[in-house]
Amino acid sequence: MVSPELFCHLLAQHGLSNYYGVPDSLLKNLCAYIDSTFESNAHVITANEGNAIGMATGHYLGAGQPAVVYMQNSGLGNTINPLTSLADPEVYGIPMLMVIGWRGEPNVKDEPQHVKQGQITQQQLDVLGIPYITIDSGSILEDALPPLLETMKTNTCPVAILVRKDTFSATDSASSKSVENRCEMSREEALSLLLGNMSGAELIISTTGKTSRELFEIRQTNNQDNTDFLTVGGMGHTLSIAMGVARVKPNRQVIALDGDGSMLMHMGALAIAGASNLDNLIHVVLNNQCHDSVGGQPTVAGGIDIESIALGCKYDAYYCCDDSDSLTEAWSKIIAAMPQCKGPILFEVKIKQGARSDLGRPTSTPIENKLAFMQHSHGE
Template structure:
């Protein structure tokens, strides 16, 4: 796929809006893929832009189902996973479920695309954990020559005062900050290690900074991966 056809947006709501713009310009159905933890960010444009009762714009969503009931996952995904089906039905978005045991991928995908096109509405492919095989990335650079994330985090923390409030994003960034503090026998008291709420770390930090202008607040953000 051409890089021009694969666009990474700031959040899932932006992705839905961008996809709507693509359809309006090209009249071809775009694919928007996301993890279900980001579906909350996409609800507004799905219901107030692409919904059949508004602009009626066909989209194909591919949603990774984290926190599926009965499947072990991180705590921030449990509630979202538990209500996933109810959420899709409440939004009136038709969907097909895929798992590692599915054998009718092509038929289900074709069905969703046809429904999106015929009824001018979003439809979704709901992907269970383990459906896809492991992705083996192609390394273009010698990773041994690159600074590791944990090394960069340790340098940042070493250069902050003991009174600095640190707010870090979800995922390995926060986990590694916790591990660095433990290794160096440092307190966790002034750290807010975000679990979940991907994309909202900077707003949490801003809220703290506005409420405590007397304190230095450092936000360590990224994609959390």
């Protein structure tokens, strides 16, 4: 397998020693090494992949040196505008190295949300005109990297490395920087309490990753039909989906079960939600201050004031809890306040990092999930 330490050492020899990106489970070992090795002046976990391309562009403009941008291939969509309208050689010509985890690679078993993206990843890079190589556990980096990096420098353009599953080895000394989180309530416990305080008529949209997986298993444990919309892909769009539902279902309570990483990824949606006057929308942010589903890398959610952000975006109210008792108490206040609200409510639920090691995945297909949610939403 490929050593993350060797990989970063070889990049440094070619002047690439600064990293911007969004963590990916397939790149988990590399991300852990980067996060544990490089200080904040050389590594930034960005809100989304387009953010990373923008920062790498600014890095080159300011320092005259290209940077590394890492991501999952599902994040390519977030990069297309800055790549084509800024970094492309026909515009500004900004050299950078993109390291892309190849989820959904053809003939490699993966989750449904990754299949289409995996099929078209190479074609996307071809259409964008981005030179790339593919590496796996047997790749000889000393041979594979120099020609690609020379193309980047000579043509002053973005180039990419497409990384297959199980390419990078684990490094004993490498782990993501610890998150200072003293909360004792788990996400699964919080979800169970929330569901236990609901009537069952609510329309729930849950974010991608372990939140939707836990929600599905809680429904199974409780012998309940899963009528929640499990947003298995499209990270960062949970709130937007919920807003769309709330607009056309004004007489139903709509609940967005979001995560801190998802909220940060497309944070502009909060301003649209606040201006929407959707008084039937509750935006729950499960905040564990990390990207829990892809390796536990920290987000900035522990150091920002979500209350001020929500109220500044014109949410009608903000509530917060950090244990089971305060969750139940806050939820009761939210339900009591809703008839008088003139806009959405944000409920920040502070939770600890981590999940059960035996956590399963939804057994229903995305199409089955969609149809169940729509049937539930039509049952006024």
